[in-house]
Amino acid sequence: MSERLPANVKRAQDPGGRALLRLEHEQDAAEVSLCGAQVLRWQHAGGEVLWTASQPKYAAGQPVRGGVPLVFPWFGDHATDPKLPAHGFARNRTWTLVHANDTPEVVLELTDDEATRAMWPHSFRLRLSVVLGAKLRLGLTVENTGGEPFAFEAALHSYFVVGDVRTASVHGLEGLPCTEQAAEPEAQWDRAQPLRFRAETDRIFQGVPERLELRSPALARTVTLLARDARSAIVWNPWPAKTAKLSQMAPDDWQRFCCVETANVREHAVRLGAGEAHRLALAIACEPA
Numbered sequence: 001m002s003e004r005l006p007a008n009v010k011r012a013q014d015p016g017g018r019a020l021l022r023l024e025h026e027q028d029a030a031e032v033s034l035c036g037a038q039v040l041r042w043q044h045a046g047g048e049v050l051w052t053a054s055q056p057k058y059a060a061g062q063p064v065r066g067g068v069p070l071v072f073p074w075f076g077d078h079a080t081d082p083k084l085p086a087h088g089f090a091r092n093r094t095w096t097l098v099h100a101n102d103t104p105e106v107v108l109e110l111t112d113d114e115a116t117r118a119m120w121p122h123s124f125r126l127r128l129s130v131v132l133g134a135k136l137r138l139g140l141t142v143e144n145t146g147g148e149p150f151a152f153e154a155a156l157h158s159y160f161v162v163g164d165v166r167t168a169s170v171h172g173l174e175g176l177p178c179t180e181q182a183a184e185p186e187a188q189w190d191r192a193q194p195l196r197f198r199a200e201t202d203r204i205f206q207g208v209p210e211r212l213e214l215r216s217p218a219l220a221r222t223v224t225l226l227a228r229d230a231r232s233a234i235v236w237n238p239w240p241a242k243t244a245k246l247s248q249m250a251p252d253d254w255q256r257f258c259c260v261e262t263a264n265v266r267e268h269a270v271r272l273g274a275g276e277a278h279r280l281a282l283a284i285a286c287e288p289a
């Protein structure tokens with residue numbers, strides 16, 4: 001697109017000098033990196049909504065630990081080849097700005113090339129729309145531009161500021177089928193109750209409702225996630241032992257965030273025929289509790 005951007009969408013750089021787009025709406029702003037189409041920040045009247053690790057690295061071809069990295073086309077480790085990047089390659093690639101308007105909205109695009117086809121032999125077009133208003137709205141469209149069907153997993157891997165994770169809770173996942181992937185999980189918990197963080201937590205929920213709530217009493221606020229065409233949710237906090245093994249983290253970083261990911265993974269991987277498209281959408285609201 002031509003470089004004439006609306007007044008409330010500005011080009012800027014992150015602390016590592018990587019290109020980003022800054023969207024402004026009233027007192028709020030959001031920053032979207034062209035690296036990985038990652039939303040890095042959402043500065044909201046109620047404070048920062050998205051968490052960033054305390055030793056962030058803004059390096060070419062790498063996601064920052066925080067904000068909303070994108071997971072595509074596989075979730076977690078690759079099923080057969082451990083050398084391929086965890087959570088797929090979309091978060092490591094440079095995306096292109098294809099549209100901006102004064103809503104404000106930006107649309108970023110990634111298509112297959114030789115390097116992506118070497119990791120995943122399919123033709124695709126990804127588009128991420130980011131809209132800043134009273135809510136932050138994200139829409140991830142995946143289009144099969146090839147001649148053969150494919151299946152993919154995808155997630156908006158959102159990191160949220162919670163103040164103190166030990167007092168935070170996630171509402172809306174009660175009673176749903178769930179797989180716990182943590183190495184040192186809570187021994188047992190009441191699945192009929194809202195999710196509380198009492199140990200390393202890495203749970204994949206399936207058949208999730210459209211609306212989830214993340215309550216953060218330490219900040220006296222509630223984040224509401226309203227999703228469309230997302231059948232899975234992953235709730236993650238690494239607790240101290242796993243935190244020590246993670247990049248960009250200080251030892252006590254685990255206390256201040258959790259991830260609630262809006263996703264289609266495992267049995268809810270999406271199948272697309274030639275020419276078909278799928279759109280996963282998320283609207284995030286942050287309000288005083």
Ligand code: BG6
Pocket residue numbers: 086087157181202234236246261
């Ligand atoms: C979560 C996974 O989605 O992402 C966790 O469920 C994983 O198992 C976490 O540790 C972070 O992954 P990464 O690759 O960004 O360190």
